Ligand SMILES: NC(=O)C1=CN([C@@H]2O[C@H](COP(=O)(O)OP(=O)(O)OC[C@H]3O[C@@H](n4cnc5c(N)ncnc54)[C@H](OP(=O)(O)O)[C@@H]3O)[C@@H](O)[C@H]2O)C=CC1
């Protein structure tokens with residue numbers, strides 16, 4: 359008889375910023391609130407590179423367990439034998455060094471998107487995960503939403519015929535006077551030292567939808583690396599502010615258009631009046647996903663021969679009533695738990711090869727647009743004592 363005891367994984371949280379807070383609050387929700395009964399999560403440690411006190415404040419802020427250990431360094435966190443898996447929640451610039459620190463210590467790792475700054479770094483992380491025989495996944499949370507699963511199923515089942523094109527946009531309207539955007543130059547969204555820019559932060563979701571529709575659902579033998587054509591407008595910091603990418607899959611005669619910008623928003627009025635953020639177009643119909651691309655809540659299916667009928671499906675994100683919380687990041691955490699339970703080292707929903715391929719596309723686009731990140735953050739040589747690991751800023 360199958361066990362009724364949920365499998366528990368013990369998380370160590372690396373960094374105490376905004377997304378660490380969102381994710382950790384999701385970990386603390388009751389899985390039953392999303393009808394999950396086979397896995398559960400515990401936060402056993404939190405590390406801040408700034409100070410141990412910051413880790414303690416973080417636990418208070420998330421209403422986390424008082425038993426969780428607090429560390430003032432990432433090194434201490436990865437050495438903690440009670441931590442099963444480390445969640446890396448630092449800026450993009452830090453992912454390679456921080457994730458490598460944890461993998462090298464033999465930890466399973468869930469690393470925030472964008473996985474790295476370039477494809478060579480991503481390959482090195484995957485090699486290390488393989489060498490250490492540990493689980494490793496890029497935290498593209500949207501992939502694990504029921505809405506994504508449903509859309510992938512629809513595409514794979516031929517519900518809209520042969521899919522030839524996908525257009526996806528994730529853009530924020532942060533335009534400001536005098537050529538500026540509303541983010542300060544030091545903010546991670548535009549700071550070149552933190553691998554800022556629209557593409558690595560937002561455009562990755564546009565590419566995620568393009569890849570979900572045109573690549574992921576293909577049989578293994580049918581998968582091909584796309585041709586990439588990109589146009590980039592650079593911000594005065596050197597980061598990309600508006601990026602448009604065409605990915606072409608010649609064998610399948612399909613094209614994806616991935617758009618992102620910090621100047622104009624996908625959702626101009628905050629009410630989705632601008633239409634879908636994602637359009638997946640096939641010979642027999644179209645699937646539209648209402649944005650934002652990272653956290654969509656509704657899709658539509660329009661059939662060519664449907665006589666004007668549009669099927670509209672809402673996919674709300676469940677809240678834990680006891681905590682009045684539910685952001686949607688728990689589904690990727692559940693995936694990690696199931697993979698650990700089942701001895702899997704990578705997730706079939708976002709395999710290592712696909713994370714690497716998307717990094718290759720982004721690297722090529724940035725190259726075409728002349729965006730260059732500093733050596734400290736783009737090197738693929740691991741250094742445990744890098745300031746990115748020690749926090750010496
Ligand atoms: N999945 C999603 O929906 C989202 C994902 N993200 C991703 O999460 C990552 C972090 O983003 P976010 O939480 O918004 O960023 P924040 O700036 O809010 O937090 C980043 C944290 O990283 C640590 N850090 C270490 N070194 C530095 C440094 N030099 N500068 C700034 N922070 C540093 C800090 O924690 P400490 O001092 O405690 O070490 C800091 O609090 C990014 O990769 C981003 O793409 C972001 C938002 C949403």
Ligand SMILES: O=C1OC[C@@H](O)[C@H](O)[C@H]1O
Nearest residue numbers: 377471547559560563652
């Ligand atoms: O991953 C993300 O999704 C939500 C955005 O607000 C954020 O900038 C980005 O990092």
